[in-house]
Amino acid sequence: MRSCAYVRAASVEEAVAEVAADPEAAYLAGGTTQVDLMRDEVFRPARLVDVTRLPLRGVRRDGGVLVAGALTTMEELAAHEDVTARLPLVREALLRGASPQLRHMATLGGNLLQRTRCRYYRDPSQACNKREPGAGCAALDGHHRTHAVLGTSPHCIATHPSDLAVALLALDASVRVHGPDGERTLPLTEFYRTPGATPHVENALAHGELITHLEIPLLPAGARSGYLKVRDRASYEFALASVAAALVLDGGRIRSARLALGGVGTVPWRVPRAEEALLGARPERGVFEAAAEAALAGAEGRPDNGFKIELGRRAVVRMLSTLAEEGGS
Template sequence: MRSFAYVRATTVDHAVAEVTADPDATYLAGGTTQVDLMKDEVFRPGRLVDITRLPLRDVTSDNGTLVVGALTTMEELAAHEVVAGRLPLVRQALLLGASPQLRHMATLGGNLLQRTRCRYFRDPGVACNKREPGAGCSAVDGFNRMHAVLGTSPACIATHASDVAVALLAVGASVRVRGQDGERVVPLTEFYRVPGSTPHVENVLAHGELITHLEIPLLPPGARSGYLKVRDRASYEFALASVAAALVIDDGRIRAAHLALGGVGTVPWHVPRAEELLRDAAPDAEVFSAAAEAALSGAVAQSGNGFKIELGRRAVVRMLSTLAEES
């Protein structure tokens, strides 16, 4: 690990000013991924601004929305009674996303910003456009079984690793962002950027902007929701395909539907077309199959991950069928 300067921020404005003023500076929160990347010299900041003592760890309800401080840990949010009662899909995604030790350290803001687990990104000895723009993508012609089939480009096929981001995307969550020009609110549907020709640009944050809170709409009473994570093993493994879904079923029809995919996209993958097919339809195998086809529409397989397309479809059908049975 290379040497770096260290500053402990005393206020949100102090933190923003410190990072904005230094192009080589970044924020430090739980550090569960960041420190590993620094040790491997994949990530080499010259200055860390520690934000762990800032008052961004509160969880409150406001007019049907859960407002969560970005420094709230995964474990704290998973244990919150409102999340357990009104957002089961978020709770399940949190619990399936990491070991208990990591959940007690990792913050919600950091989880949304975590870097890919692509082995080529994490190996400085091979080419990676996400790590070094213009270097090439070793995964395209390499071992790509875990890589994305949605949102890919010739420059990058790396998957986004977050589980909870998928669940939050499904329910329409947003992030509050503070920068030197003030605060703005960004829906998660607009937050992430597919790689295109600039895979090193992963989201819409400008340098120095800080996620301060998450705004999570609560599902209505009576909604059924869940998070299905398909992986090679049950113990601490990333998703091959995952599905976050919520349905409101009344009088034999689907009145509201929320659906997002993980493990198959370069970003947490929202599927509005599939949601449209579900709304006002009968909750049966035919409509669930049509939604699954729509959810994986446009998928492009690489040499080693074509199975993910059918796996993703089956995961969608299974998740929706489970929720319909519970209703």
């Protein structure tokens, strides 16, 4: 692990100025992923700006939106009364996304920005375009059972690991960002970047920009929601496929539908065509199967991970069937 300079910021403005002034500087919050990457020589900042003492922690309700500070921990958001009552899909994604120890340390902002668990990205001896642009992608012909089938490119097939991001994407959540040029708000639907020819560009943040808050719209009263995570083991593990879904039923038909996938995409994957297939329809298996087909349309599997396409379809049908039969929230 290489040495680096350490600065503890006293304000958001100071933190932004410190990082923006140094191309090799980075923010440090919970550090649950970042420190591991530094130990592995994958992440090598020259300067770390500690933001953990900034007043960016806590959750408050602003009308129909929850505003959560980016330094709020996963456990704190999962325990919030409005999340428990109105956003079961978020609570379930948080509880299934990490062990209790990690949930008490990991921050919301850090969770959204966590790096892929691709073994080739995390091994400096292997070729990885995400870690070193132009180096190649060892996963293409290597072990890729856990890799993505949606949003891939010839340059990268790594999956995005966040469970929380999938649930928030389904809700049309946004992030507030403070940077050298001031503040702005970004919908999560515009935040993540598929790899294309530049896998190292993972999101829309400019250097020096800091996520300060998350804006999470509440589902309407009576909405049914949940998060299904399919993985190799029930204990702490990343998703092979996951589904965040919310339905509003009225008069025996689906009046509103939200659907996003995890574990199968290079980014958290919203599926508007699948949502459209559900609108106005009766909550029946045939309808759910059509939505599942739409959700995985365009998926491209490789020899080891092609099973994820059918697994993703089945996960969609199971999640929607559960909400229709059991009432979710």
